[in-house]
Amino acid sequence: xxxxxxxxxxxxxxxxxxxxxxxxxxxxxxxxxxxxxxxxxxxxxxxxxxxxxxxxxxxxxxxxxxxxxxxxxxxxxxxxxxxxxxxxxxxxxxxxxxxxxxxxxxxxxxxxxxxxxxxxxxxxxxxxxxxxxxxxxxxxxxxxxxxxxxxxxxxxxxxxxxxxxxxxxxxxxxxxxxxxxxxxxxxxxxxxxxxxxxxxxxxxxxxxxxxxxxxxxxxxxxxxxxxxxxxxxxxxxxxxxxxxxxxxxxxxxxxxxxxxxxxxxx
Amino acid sequence: xxxxxxxxxxxxxxxxxxxxxxxxxxxxxxxxxxxxxxxxxxxxxxxxxxxxxxxxxxxxxxxxxxxxxxxxxxxxxxxxxxxxxxxxxxxxxxxxxxxxxxxxxxxxxxxxxxxxxxxxxxxxxxxxxxxxxxxxxxxxxxxxxxxxxxxxxxxxxxxxxxxxxxxxxxxxxxxxxxxxxxxxxxxxxxxxxxxxxxxxxxxxxxxxxxxxxxxxxxxxxxxxxxxxxxxxxxxxxxxxxxxxxxxxxxxxxxxxxxxxxxxxxxxxxxxxxxxxxxxxxxxxxxxxxxxxxxxxxxxxxxxxxxxxxxxxxxxxxxxxxxxxxxxxxxxxxxxxxxxxxxxxxxxxxxxxxxxxxxxxxxxxxxxxxxxxxxxxxxxxxxxxxxxxxxxxxxxxxxxxxxxxxxxxxxxxxxxxxxxxxxxxxxxxxxxxxxxxxxxxxxxxxxxxxxxxxxxxxxxxxxxxxxxxxxx
Numbered sequence: 136x137x138x139x140x141x142x143x144x145x146x147x148x149x150x151x152x153x154x155x156x157x158x159x160x161x162x163x164x165x166x167x168x169x170x171x172x173x174x175x176x177x178x179x180x181x182x183x184x185x186x187x188x189x190x191x192x193x194x195x196x197x198x199x200x201x202x203x204x205x206x207x208x209x210x211x212x213x214x215x216x217x218x219x220x221x222x223x224x225x226x227x228x229x230x231x232x233x234x235x236x237x238x239x240x241x242x243x244x245x246x247x248x249x250x251x252x253x254x255x256x257x258x259x260x261x262x263x264x265x266x267x268x269x270x271x272x273x274x275x276x277x278x279x280x281x282x283x284x285x286x287x288x289x290x291x292x293x294x295x296x297x298x299x300x301x302x303x304x305x306x307x308x309x310x311x312x313x314x315x316x317x318x319x320x321x322x323x324x325x326x327x328x329x330x331x332x333x334x335x336x337x338x339x340x341x342x343x344x345x346x347x348x349x350x351x352x353x354x355x356x357x358x359x360x361x362x363x364x365x366x367x368x369x370x371x372x373x374x375x376x377x378x379x380x381x382x383x384x385x386x387x388x389x390x391x392x393x394x395x396x397x398x399x400x401x
Numbered sequence: 402x403x404x405x406x407x408x409x410x411x412x413x414x415x416x417x418x419x420x421x422x423x424x425x426x427x428x429x430x431x432x433x434x435x436x437x438x439x440x441x442x443x444x445x446x447x448x449x450x451x452x453x454x455x456x457x458x459x460x461x462x463x464x465x466x467x468x469x470x471x472x473x474x475x476x477x478x479x480x481x482x483x484x485x486x487x488x489x490x491x492x493x494x495x496x497x498x499x500x501x502x503x504x505x506x507x508x509x510x511x512x513x514x515x516x517x518x519x520x521x522x523x524x525x526x527x528x529x530x531x532x533x534x535x536x537x538x539x540x541x542x543x544x545x546x547x548x549x550x551x552x553x554x555x556x557x558x559x560x561x562x563x564x565x566x567x568x569x570x571x572x573x574x575x576x577x578x579x580x581x582x583x584x585x586x587x588x589x590x591x592x593x594x595x596x597x598x599x600x601x602x603x604x605x606x607x608x609x610x611x612x613x614x615x616x617x618x619x620x621x622x623x624x625x626x627x628x629x630x631x632x633x634x635x636x637x638x639x640x641x642x643x644x645x646x647x648x649x650x651x652x653x654x655x656x657x658x659x660x661x662x663x664x665x666x667x668x669x670x671x672x673x674x675x676x677x678x679x680x681x682x683x684x685x686x687x688x689x690x691x692x693x694x695x696x697x698x699x700x701x702x703x704x705x706x707x708x709x710x711x712x713x714x715x716x717x718x719x720x721x722x723x724x725x726x727x728x729x730x731x732x733x734x735x736x737x738x739x740x741x742x743x744x745x746x747x748x749x750x751x752x753x754x755x756x757x758x759x760x761x762x763x764x765x766x767x768x769x770x771x772x773x774x775x776x777x778x779x780x781x782x783x784x785x786x787x788x789x790x791x792x793x794x795x796x797x798x799x800x801x802x803x804x805x806x807x808x809x810x811x812x813x814x815x816x817x818x819x820x821x822x823x824x825x826x827x828x829x830x831x832x833x834x835x836x837x838x839x840x841x842x843x844x845x846x847x848x849x850x851x852x853x854x855x856x857x858x859x860x861x862x863x864x865x866x867x868x869x870x871x872x
Binding site: 189190191192193212213214216217218222223225228229231232233234238239242243246247278295299 | 820824
């Protein structure tokens with residue numbers, strides 16, 4: 136890596152939701168050009184981490200810090216974080232009825248760049264990125280996430296990432312709810328965007344997306360802490376053997392469904 | 402993420418609140434009496450039947466109680482009918498070009514953008530200032546096709562028989578207290594007659610401006626679309642900001658004959674001291690279509706329920722409305738659909754936004770008469786609350802006297818979602834801009850039915866007002 140300073144540095148992060156501690160000391164360092172996978176059972180705090188990184192108001196940082204390009208972003212609102220180059224692909228993107236994809240993307244790109252984007256340039260860029268993800272032109276006229284299938288929602292998230300060209304992307308369970316064809320399309324889209332100028336944190340419950348998007352590092356999150364880190368072989372072991380062996384190794388009893396904030400939304 | 406800040410400013414700025422000095426040729430005494438009604442009729446040189454019509458309506462007004470069911474009966478009770486100017490004639494002359502309009506009135510309409518809009522995309526315009534229409538024009542090609550587009554007073558003078566045949570037939574004076582009041586003191590408004598088969602593709606517009614304090618504006622509009630014709634009529638309204646209240650009480654009657662199509666669009670943006678109590682109703686004959694596109698953005702209290710009487714088989718009625726209620730505002734609006742013939746259809750879409758303690762109410766009804774088989778009706782009302790202090794209520798009525806019908810009613814109330822804001826902000830969009838987009842998106846089914854220029858203006862208004870607050 137040419138640039139040796141990390142793009143994202145999470146230091147001993149503690150996060151509470153409605154007073155209840157969820158993350159209990161997460162540390163993670165990501166450089167540009169790296170793909171990190173964060174895996175973990177339901178309820179381990181994966182989505183809490185992604186929401187906190189993006190600055191969701193309901194998540195309170197009680198201790199630790201988040202450095203983006205060397206500066207703390209804890210005090211920044213989500214839009215300020217986005218304008219600095221941080222991106223989150225949502226697990227459950229919400230519908231915004233009456234707002235078209237094209238209008239949404241143009242407003243977002245204008246905000247990120249801090250200036251009006253010439254119509255012709257915007258149209259060219261959008262056409263190009265939609266082609267990259269195999270999306271039909273008519274998609275741009277639909278209302279944001281309104282009546283989208285699971286696959287369309289996730290492709291739309293990746294389309295936004297392609298348009299906004301962040302320096303650091305967090306992909307929160309971008310593989311969930313997709314059939315195998317949709318998964319392949321989305322994964323191929325991600326692969327086209329990864330490279331030396333982008334750091335990626337890929338959050339997932341399952342290993343299967345990692346067959347398409349090869350991570351450099353794999354971390355396992357259990358009960359609000361990263362309990363194990365390794366290379367891609369770690370993901371394969373998790374796929375083959377589940378999470379139980381890690382939990383046993385750590386002497387933690389698995390309670391798959393306790394206080395499960397992430398899956399109740401399904 | 403401080404949601405409240407960005408939301409506070411929506412609808413708080415009123416850009417049309419300026420006023421002109423009063424320099425009128427005639428201003429009636431305050432208050433209402435037989436004498437004043439006689440005087441209005443005499444000044445207008447009306448036929449005897451109209452004079453009698455007015456006087457009878459006045460008696461009905463005086464004897465009728467306020468609507469007991471009004472959500473804000475308390476506000477209605479505050480209206481001091483003896484304190485209102487019922488008739489103001491700003492000038493003796495109606496201009497056929499803007500140069501003939503008194504300078505200060507022309508300047509006002511300039512500031513409201515009317516002459517510019519006329520040049521760009523309208524086929525005809527009437528501009529009413531206080532009680533009288535001060536400017537009127539219609540494109541020559543429409544005139545050649547026989548389209549009549551006049552102010553109501555000129556209509557009565559030039560086409561007395563036509564007016565007499567239809568005037569007050571859709572909304573008789575006894576319909577409600579405010580329809581009676583209008584019938585007694587009406588002045589101005591539009592009279593439109595479209596010959597059979599003629600399609601007026603470019604909209605006709607009327608613009609209503611109240612200027613004087615304690616003014617009552619009572620325009621009267623009558624549109625008759627002969628078989629197979631089409632017309633789109635747009636009206637806009639503003640008033641200055643005063644500490645005392647003004648009253649706007651219009652009556653609008655539409656008649657769509659066999660296969661005719663009338664679209665009636667209102668963008669009402671009264672200042673917050675105006676009572677807006679309007680009766681609007683249409684009759685749709687066989688296979689006719691009537692659409693009310695109704696935007697209620699201002700006023701202190703609005704009560705308005707555009708209706709369609711579907712009296713011919715296959716007739717279709719539609720109401721598409723938005724309402725916005727901010728601090729000290731109540732928008733009591735809705736729709737009435739009366740299915741009196743088989744295979745008639747109606748659609749009602751109502752969208753309302755409340756903030757800063759503002760109150761929106763959907764009050765609507767669907768009636769299906771015996772024998773009206775195969776009727777289809779769908780009502781949908783969505784309310785969006787921008788803060789916890791605001792309120793929205795729905796009062797639907799349904800009276801179905803026929804078996805073989807399909808009736809749907811759906812109502813939702815939602816808040817500007819934290820998740821929506823977070824999602825949009827995570828794409829770099831600022832909170833005020835995100836909120837404006839959500840609000841505009843919520844109104845989108847309405848704005849997309851407006852001519853382009855109006856849609857852009859509406860969006861811009863919401864956007865501007867929200868950016869203003871962030872400072």
